[in-house]
Amino acid sequence: MKKNKLTAGALVCVCALLMSCPGGAKNNDDFFSIVNVTAKTLQAPEYGEDDPAIKTAARGANDFAFRLSAALAKNAGDENFVCSPYSVWMPLAALVNAAGAEHKAALLTALGAAGISQNDINTAASRMLYDLTKLREKEYGEKYYYNPLKIANAVFVGNKVTLRREFAQAFMDFYRGSSINVDFSSRDAVDAVNRWAGKNTGGLITDLVQEFDPSTVAAIANAIYFSDRWAWEFDRKETKEGVFHAPAGDTTARYMLREGKDQFYYQDEKVQALPLYFKHGGGLYIVLPQDGSARALLSSMTDEYFNEIQRNSSLAEGKLLLPRFSLQNDINGLKEALQLLGVPLFDAEAAPLTGGLIEEDIPVWLSVAIQKAVIQVDEKGTTAAAVTVMTGATSAGPQPNVPFEMICDRPFVFILYEYTHDGGSQILFTGMVNQP
Numbered sequence: 512m513k514k515n516k517l518t519a520g521a522l523v524c525v526c527a528l529l530m531s532c533p534g535g536a537k538n539n540d541d542f543f544s545i546v547n548v549t550a551k552t553l554q555a556p557e558y559g560e561d562d563p564a565i566k567t568a569a570r571g572a573n574d575f576a577f578r579l580s581a582a583l584a585k586n587a588g589d590e591n592f593v594c595s596p597y598s599v600w601m602p603l604a605a606l607v608n609a610a611g612a613e614h615k616a617a618l619l620t621a622l623g624a625a626g627i628s629q630n631d632i633n634t635a636a637s638r639m640l641y642d643l644t645k646l647r648e649k650e651y652g653e654k655y656y657y658n659p660l661k662i663a664n665a666v667f668v669g670n671k672v673t674l675r676r677e678f679a680q681a682f683m684d685f686y687r688g689s690s691i692n693v694d695f696s697s698r699d700a701v702d703a704v705n706r707w708a709g710k711n712t713g714g715l716i717t718d719l720v721q722e723f724d725p726s727t728v729a730a731i732a733n734a735i736y737f738s739d740r741w742a743w744e745f746d747r748k749e750t751k752e753g754v755f756h757a758p759a760g761d762t763t764a765r766y767m768l769r770e771g772k773d774q775f776y777y778q779d780e781k782v783q784a785l786p787l788y789f790k791h792g793g794g795l796y797i798v799l800p801q802d803g804s805a806r807a808l809l810s811s812m813t814d815e816y817f818n819e820i821q822r823n824s825s826l827a828e829g830k831l832l833l834p835r836f837s838l839q840n841d842i843n844g845l846k847e848a849l850q851l852l853g854v855p856l857f858d859a860e861a862a863p864l865t866g867g868l869i870e871e872d873i874p875v876w877l878s879v880a881i882q883k884a885v886i887q888v889d890e891k892g893t894t895a896a897a898v899t900v901m902t903g904a905t906s907a908g909p910q911p912n913v914p915f916e917m918i919c920d921r922p923f924v925f926i927l928y929e930y931t932h933d934g935g936s937q938i939l940f941t942g943m944v945n946q947p
Contacts, residue, residue: 548676551684553641554634556932564627568635569934571623572600573814575852576938578623581810582848584943589758589806589922593838593884593942595897598733599845601664602901604636605688606731606856608681609867614855621853633685635933640687642931645792659739659791660929660939663711664688666868667704667730669695673870674729688731696725704732704900712736712896716883719898728875729868730902737927737939739789740892745769747890755834756921757946758804764834764920764947767890776827776915777820782808783917784820785831793929793936795893796820797833797919805922805943812941817926821936829915834947835889842882849880864903877901886927886940895927895940919944 576596583594603622607629610618619625624632640662641647649656664686668674674690682688691707693700701720709717711734723730745767755764777784781801786794798820800808846857856863862874869875884897927940 548680548683548690550687553644553646553687554637555641555647556638558932561933562631562634564631565635565638566933567627568604568622568624568632569639569931569937570814571625572597572604572635572639573817573934573936573938574623575600575621576941577812577814577817578852579848580812580941582851583842583844584806584809586844586848587806587943589804589945591836591838591840591943591945592806592809593840593886593895593940594842594882595735595884595895595899595940597937597939598735598882598884598897598899599849599880601636601662601686602731602733602899603849603854603856604632605664605682605686606864606868606901607632609675609678609864610856611863611865611867614861614863617853617855621849621855633681637685638933639931639937640685642933643929643937657791659737659789660793661711661713661734661736662687663707663734665691665707665732667691667693667700667732668869669693669728672728672873675868675870678868695723695727695730698722704730707732708734708898712898713738713894715885715894715896716898719881719883719900723902727902728873730900732898732900734896734898735939736896737929738892738894739791739793741890742788742790743769744892745890750835750890753832754920755947758922759946762946764836766832766834766920769831769833770829772828773826774829774831775824776829776917777824778915782820783915784824785917786821786824789892793927795888796926796928797831797917798924798926799917799919799921800923805924805945809924809941809943812924812926817938818935827915829917832918832920833888834919834944836944836947837885837887838942838944839885840883840942842884845882846878846880875903878903884940884942886925886942888925893927897940922946 579596645658693703704720708719713736749768753766784798786796788794856877859876862876864875880901882899886895922945924943928936928938931937
C-alpha cells in the first residue's frame, strides 16, 4: 500500500480525515492539554423494547453503507474493491457532537438519521457497540466469551490546542473513543497514529500516514478488525483450480467447494445470493449478478434489497463454488463521495466544527478523508480490517424445486455483517471481486 499524506483540515478514522485551522493554533508552545474522562457503561438494548429513533439511526447506518459503497464503486471501475462504511459512519456520528447547530441536521441526514437528535445517534452508537462487541455474551462468563470483532476510536489532539471536555466525554461514553496528545509538527505524531492503527488491526494496517501538515490541530480515527472461522468450513482437499471470467480477460482462481443440504439461498431475476455464517455470529453474503457487472450490482444495492434477500432466503440443497480471495484498497475519492452524500464538514469557509471540537476560537473543518481496507477469505474463515482517518426475515421466500448451482466464476459482490438488536444485520464491510 502506498503511504498517504494528511494535510490541513482533516480528522482520522481508518478512513482518515484531517482538521486544521489557518495559521495554526494561537496558544503558547509549551501548552499541552488533553482531557481525561471516565466512561459510562455502554447501553444494552432491551429485547422486546424498540425505540423508533434509535432504530432509525441503526438502519440509517446500513443505508449510508450502501450509498457510500455505490459512490466509491464508481471510482473502482473493474478493479477489486473493499471498504468499511461502518469505519466511516462511526467517526462522523461522533462528530455530530462537535458540529455547529446549523450543520448538525445536514450531517444527521447524510448519515441516514434525518430527524433524530444528537442524543439519539449517540445512544444508537452505544447500543451498536454493546452488541457488536458481544458484551451481553461476556456478562454470561469470561470462560465462554470470544469476540471476533474489534472496534477502536481515537482523537489525536495537537499539543497547542485543548480538546473540548464535552466532546471528549461524549466520545468516551458512547463511542469508547480515547484522546491522545501528539505534536503534529513532529514525526512522532505519524508514528503514534500508525502504531495505533497497527495495534487495532492485528498488524494488517501499519503505514496509514506518511506526514501531517503542521497546521493540523486534530485527527479523528476509527479502526475495525474482524477475524472468525466459518461455522461450516470448506474442505481444503476439495479446493481446485479453475477459470475466472474477469473483466480484463480470463484468469485462474482457486475454487472452494461447498455442497449439500440446508444452505440458505436466494435467487431472483437479478442475483443469486448465499450467506456464509461465522462461528461466533454474523456472516458474509456472497451476491452473484445473473448478468451485468459487480460494479453495477454494488452501485444499485440498497438496504431494502439486502433485507429482501435476507427475508426471502430459504433452506435449499445445492453447490457453491467460490474462489479464495485476498483484497486490499487505498480508498480513492472518499472525501468527494462524502461530499456527494451531503456531509457538510468539508466547508472551509463555514468551518462547521469551530467551537465544538476544541476550546480555542479558531476555524476547524475536515479537509482530507482516507481509508485503507483489507479482506482475506479462505477455507477456514475471513479476516478483514480497515482504518479511517479524518483530519482537522416475514415471508418464506422462493423454495427452489431443484438443487441450485452458484458458480462464482465471474465478478461478484460481498457484504460482511454482524447482528445488532436495533439494526439487524449491521453492515461492516462491502466490496466486489473482479479478479481473485
